[in-house]
Amino acid sequence: MKSRNLVLLLAITFIGGGFHPNYNIVGTYYPTIDQYWCTTDWACIHEVGHKLDYRNERVSQSDAFKKAIDNFGDVYTYALDGIKWAYHIRAYTYPTKERTSLWYSEIYADIFLWADGRQENMPLELVRFYNWDSAAVYLRNVKHIVETSKALE
Numbered sequence: 001m002k003s004r005n006l007v008l009l010l011a012i013t014f015i016g017g018g019f020h021p022n023y024n025i026v027g028t029y030y031p032t033i034d035q036y037w038c039t040t041d042w043a044c045i046h047e048v049g050h051k052l053d054y055r056n057e058r059v060s061q062s063d064a065f066k067k068a069i070d071n072f073g074d075v076y077t078y079a080l081d082g083i084k085w086a087y088h089i090r091a092y093t094y095p096t097k098e099r100t101s102l103w104y105s106e107i108y109a110d111i112f113l114w115a116d117g118r119q120e121n122m123p124l125e126l127v128r129f130y131n132w133d134s135a136a137v138y139l140r141n142v143k144h145i146v147e148t149s150k151a152l153e
Contacts (some may be wrong), residue, residue, distance in 0.1 A: 029054070042113060042144040049112030051138055054103060056131050060108035065129050069107060070099070072125065079132055088114060118140075 027043030029036040029050035036047035053060045072089050092107055112130060115121035117139050119132045 032119045038142075041142060045117045045139070046113040048110045048117060048135065048138045048142065049109030050105070052107050052112065052131055052135055055134060056129075058105075061128050062129075065108070066099075066104060068125055068129070069104065072123075 012041050013092075027036065027047045029047045031050075031054045034051070034054075036044070036051055038047050038131075059065050069089060074100030089107065089111075092110070094106055094110075095102055108129070111122070111126060117135060119127060119130070119135075122130065134139040
């Protein structure tokens with residue numbers, strides 16, 4: 001019963017005004033209620049990336065995604081844009097240098113952010129791991145969420 005009450009509390013607080021227990025964090029995705037909280041455009045795009053991941057059966061945890069990421073810098077032909085992407089993926093250390101399930105989840109959301117949520121900015125090798133129809137729907141709400149959050153400050 002405690003966990004059910006906690007989820008209800010989070011849902012009520014979230015809906016009522018952009019609560020987050022750690023004020024240093026500018027965004028969070030709550031998969032249990034399928035909602036995200038964010039205060040900046042870039043944080044919202046990142047959280048939409050998490051939502052896409054969860055709604056797409058946690059594709060960040062799939063062997064295909066992990067293999068694509070692990071091989072990305074090694075097999076990519078280094079066009080100008082390719083150097084940027086290879087550098088980011090190879091240098092990525094948040095939340096850890098070890099490639100744990102959390103690491104893949106975060107890199108999935110950050111790659112979506114680095115592409116600015118746009119398919120045309122995504123490296124071709126990674127396009128297939130994102131549901132672009134859903135992304136377009138979720139991103140339509142980003143501007144509204146940021147504006148609402150700023151109005152509540």
